[in-house]
Amino acid sequence: xxxxxxxxxxxxxxxxxxxxxxxxxxxxxxxxxxxxxxxxxxxxxxxxxxxxxxxxxxxxxxxxxxxxxxxxxxxxxxxxxxxxxxxxxxxxxxxxxxxxxxxxxxxxxxxxxxxxxxxxxxxxxxxxxxxx
Numbered sequence: 001x002x003x004x005x006x007x008x009x010x011x012x013x014x015x016x017x018x019x020x021x022x023x024x025x026x027x028x029x030x031x032x033x034x035x036x037x038x039x040x041x042x043x044x045x046x047x048x049x050x051x052x053x054x055x056x057x058x059x060x061x062x063x064x065x066x067x068x069x070x071x072x073x074x075x076x077x078x079x080x081x082x083x084x085x086x087x088x089x090x091x092x093x094x095x096x097x098x099x100x101x102x103x104x105x106x107x108x109x110x111x112x113x114x115x116x117x118x119x120x121x122x123x124x125x126x127x128x129x130x131x132x
Contacts, residue, residue: 002079002087005125007043007055010073014039017057032056035105072099072113078123084110087124104131 011017018041021027030042039059046052061071081087084102091114092098099121100113110126 002081002124004053004077005080006053006078006123008072008076008078009043009055009057010060010075011057012060014041014057014059021057029057035108072121074121076113076121076123078111078125081124081126084112084124084126087126088112088114091124106132 009017009021018029021043022029025045028044030044032040032042036058038061041057043055043057045054060073062073066073088098088102095117097115098112099115102110102112105111107129108131109128110131111123113121113123115121
């Protein structure tokens with residue numbers, strides 16, 4: 001079973017977005033830009049003891065809606081998986097398409113994005129300290 005483990009909200013103005021989500025929901029932010037190679041702020045949405053997930057705000061990479069083969073610019077849910085390749089095979093055999101091929105988050109994980117049968121984009125993430 002793939003559990004939702006992370007979300008991304010693509011924004012035009014990082015400070016405005018941090019202020020909005022901080023004020024409205026009480027989220028706090030951690031600068032993860034070094035890992036992402038772009039403006040990227042982890043969104044801590046609650047205490048570890050509370051039910052829920054954390055996510056991030058990232059700088060929008062293209063105007064909405066994105067054209068084919070362009071970066072995502074909306075909400076993306078990322079599911080944690082144990083075996084990236086077998087999960088990708090299931091996605092493809094069920095009518096999904098590759099939106100952004102598998103790539104390494106060095107020393108952390110394998111990541112990639114897919115389009116479901118409805119045109120929604122989502123990610124899968126397999127932790128792997130040896131990813132490079």
